[in-house]
Each structure stands twice: as structure tokens, then as C-alpha cells.
Amino acid sequence: xxxxxxxxxxxPVFEEAPVELRCNYSSxxxxxxxxxxxxxxxGLQLLLKYLSGSTLVKGINGFExxxxxxxxxxxxxxxxxxxxxxxxxxxxVSVLSSNTGKLIFGQGTTLQVKP
Amino acid sequence: xxxxTQSPKYLFxxxxxxxxxxxxxxxxxxxxxxYRQDPGQxxxxxxxxxxxxxxxxxDIAEGYSVSREKKESFPLTVTSAQKNPTAFYLxxxxxxxxxxQHFGDGTRLSIL
Numbered sequence: 126x127x128x129x130x131x132x133x134x135x136x137p138v139f140e141e142a143p144v145e146l147r148c149n150y151s152s153x154x155x156x157x158x159x160x161x162x163x164x165x166x167x168g169l170q171l172l173l174k175y176l177s178g179s180t181l182v183k184g185i186n187g188f189e190x191x192x193x194x195x196x197x198x199x200x201x202x203x204x205x206x207x208x209x210x211x212x213x214x215x216x217x218v219s220v221l222s223s224n225t226g227k228l229i230f231g232q233g234t235t236l237q238v239k240p
Numbered sequence: 241x242x243x244x245t246q247s248p249k250y251l252f253x254x255x256x257x258x259x260x261x262x263x264x265x266x267x268x269x270x271x272x273x274x275y276r277q278d279p280g281q282x283x284x285x286x287x288x289x290x291x292x293x294x295x296x297x298x299d300i301a302e303g304y305s306v307s308r309e310k311k312e313s314f315p316l317t318v319t320s321a322q323k324n325p326t327a328f329y330l331x332x333x334x335x336x337x338x339x340x341q342h343f344g345d346g347t348r349l350s351i352l
Binding site for chain 2: 174
């Protein structure tokens with residue numbers, strides 16, 4: 126069975142500092158990988174996705190992530206955060222072979238950007 | 241603009257009552273999903289449907305029911321059998337399995 130672990134439940138960081146949100150997954154088969162952001166009382170918005178090809182994926186709002194197959198990781202990074210990046214971030218995987226499109230989510234990481 | 245509309249935004253349920261959450265999409269997506277979100281637990285799949293008139297149970301289907309009579313609509317009923325229904329419910333859709341899911345803005349259900 127597949128699982129997703131987000132290694133930090135909360136990440137406090139000062140404005141304009143770099144940040145990394147960590148995500149590890151467990152799967153014996155190939156997966157698609159996603160990062161979503163959720164602002165309070167809203168739905169999830171896609172930040173970026175990895176389906177195939179280059180392992181460095183660029184997304185919206187200046188975020189990027191790197192797929193590392195050997196370490197089964199998909200960490201999210203931003204070189205300089207803004208106050209507006211304060212939100213909850215979810216890593217998710219979808220199994221290629223299942224053909225159902227089901228997503229398995231991590232528990233989420235709350236990014237708190239301080240002035 | 242295309243998107244997913246969930247209604248109502250807030251819903252209150254009395255003991256022993258069934259309530260229905262609405263989810264409508266105008267993205268022409270084939271697949272639709274219902275998730276439950278609890279603090280610190282991420283999102284858990286309740287039901288999903290890949291085609292009209294067909295749906296499958298997710299990881300936590302007990303106490304919930306769905307229907308998919310139209311491509312655009314995938315309502316979720318929280319029955320009285322669901323003993324702990326207080327949560328944030330999110331509906332999502334996608335075109336096919338390797339495409340990202342698009343989410344609605346959610347419905348927050350509370351017990352009176």
C-alpha cells in the first residue's frame with residue numbers, strides 16, 4: 126500500500142528566508158506526485174505536479190520541487206517566502222497503474238511566515 | 241470561469257438527521273471525489289466516481305452515501321449512521337487519472 130509522510134507538521138520561517146517542506150512517500154510502483162496549498166476555509170489549489178520527465182518541477186508562486194526516486198522524496202522549496210505564503214501545504218501521490226486517479230495525501234505542513 | 245461549486249458553505253446537523261452536501265462542476269470532468277478533512281489528518285477519501293451511474297467506496301465510506309446521476313453532479317449524504325460527522329468536506333474532480341484534481345471550496349459540517 127502507498128503512504129505519504131510529511132516530516133514537519135509546522136514550519137515557522139521569517140519573511141524573505143528560504144523554506145523547504147519535506148515529503149516522503151512509500152510505494153512499490155511508479156507514482157505521480159503533487160503539492161497543493163490550502164488557505165483557511167478554502168479548498169486545495171495545485172502548486173505543482175510531477176508526472177514524468179525532468180525531476181525538477183517549477184510551480185506557481187515561485188515554488189519548485191525535486192523528485193528523488195532513490196530517496197522516494199518530493200520536497201517543496203521556495204528561495205524567499207512572503208507573508209502571503211502562510212498556509213497549509215499537502216503532498217499527495219497517485220499510483221500510475223491504478224487508473225482511478227485516487228490521491229493519497231500526507232498529513233499536511235503548516236507554513237507560518239513571520240514578519 | 242469553470243470550476244467546482246460546493247454548497248452550502250456551512251451546514252448544521254441535528255442528531256438522527258441525514259444531510260446532503262452538494263457538489264457541481266462545469267469542467268466536463270469524468271471523475272469526481274469526496275474527501276473528509278480533519279485537523280492534523282490530511283484528507284481521507286470517502287467515495288469516488290469515474291463515470292455516470294457508477295461509484296466506488298473510498299477509505300472511510302461507512303455512514304455516507306452518494307449518487308452520480310449526472311456528469312456534473314456528485315452529491316454526498318451524511319447519514320445518521322455517521323457518528324462523528326463534524327469535519328470539513330471537500331469535493332474534487334479531474335478529467336482522467338494522471339491529471340491533477342481540482343477542488344471546491346468545501347462545506348463545513350457541524351453538529352447541533
